[in-house]
Amino acid sequence: SQQGEEDPQALSIQEGENATMNCSYKTSINNLQWYRQNSGRGLVHLILIRSNEREKHSGRLRVTLDTSKKSSSLLITASRAADTASYFCATDPYPPGTYKYIFGTGTRLKVLA
Amino acid sequence: DADVTQTPRNRITKTGKRIMLECSQTKGHDRMYWYRQDPGLGLRLIYYSFDVKDINKGEISDGYSVSRQAQAKFSLSLESAIPNQTALYFCATSDGAPGQPNEKLFFGSGTQLSVL
Numbered sequence: 001s002q003q004g005e006e007d008p009q010a011l012s013i014q015e016g017e018n019a020t021m022n023c024s025y026k027t028s029i030n031n032l033q034w035y036r037q038n039s040g041r042g043l044v045h046l047i048l049i050r051s052n053e054r055e056k057h058s059g060r061l062r063v064t065l066d067t068s069k070k071s072s073s074l075l076i077t078a079s080r081a082a083d084t085a086s087y088f089c090a091t092d093p094y095p096p097g098t099y100k101y102i103f104g105t106g107t108r109l110k111v112l113a
Numbered sequence: 114d115a116d117v118t119q120t121p122r123n124r125i126t127k128t129g130k131r132i133m134l135e136c137s138q139t140k141g142h143d144r145m146y147w148y149r150q151d152p153g154l155g156l157r158l159i160y161y162s163f164d165v166k167d168i169n170k171g172e173i174s175d176g177y178s179v180s181r182q183a184q185a186k187f188s189l190s191l192e193s194a195i196p197n198q199t200a201l202y203f204c205a206t207s208d209g210a211p212g213q214p215n216e217k218l219f220f221g222s223g224t225q226l227s228v229l
Binding site for chain 2: 033035041043044045048088090100101102104105
C-alpha cells in the first residue's frame with residue numbers, strides 16, 4: 001500500500017499565484033522529501049525535511065512537516081509556467097535500517113501563463 | 114552525460130518474452146533502486162541493493178529479478194513478461210552512507226516498457 005498520499009491529485013493555477021500541495025503518510029519517518037517530475041520522465045529532488053524539523057525553505061519552495069498529524073505541505077510561491085509538473089512526496093520510514101523511500105501518488109500541477 | 118543512465122529508453126515486447134532493463138551510474142553511490150510507475154499509483158519499489166552482494170525485495174518484486182553486477186550497474190529482468198508489467202521503470206541511486214539514513218535519490222530518465 002502507498003505510504004504517502006498527495007492532495008489534491010491535480011491543481012491548476014495562474015502564473016504568479018501560490019501553489020500548495022499536501023502529503024499524508026502512515027508510519028513514523030526519518031525524513032520526508034519532495035520530488036518533481038516533468039512529462040513522465042526522471043524525478044528531480046527538490047527538498048528534504050528531517051523528522052525533527054518543522055519548516056524548511058529553498059528558493060520559492062517552503063515545506064512544512066507535522067509529525068503529530070503525519071502530514072507535510074509543499075508551497076511554491078509566485079508560480080511560473082515552468083513549474084508545471086507532477087510533485088511527489090517520499091518518506092523514509094522509521095525505524096532506521098529500512099533505508100528505502102516510499103512514494104506517494106503525486107499532485108499534477110498546471111500553471112497557466 | 115547523465116549520471117544515472119537507463120537503457121533502453123523505450124521497449125515493446127510480447128507476452129512471455131524475457132526482458133532486461135539496464136542501469137548504470139557514475140555517481141559512485143552504493144545504493145541503487147528499481148521503481149515502476151503506473152498512472153495514478155505513483156512509484157512503487159521493486160528491488161533495491163545497498164552494495165554488490167546485497168539484494169532486497171521491495172513492495173512488488175513478484176515477476177521480477179535483479180542483478181547487481183558491479184557497484185555501478187544494476188539490472189532488472191522480467192523472466193516472462195506479462196501485459197500488466199507495462200509501465201514506466203526508473204532506476205535510482207542514493208548517496209546515503211553505510212549505516213546512515215538515506216539522503217536524496219537521483220533518478221535515471223526511465224524506460225517505458227510495453228508488453229503486448
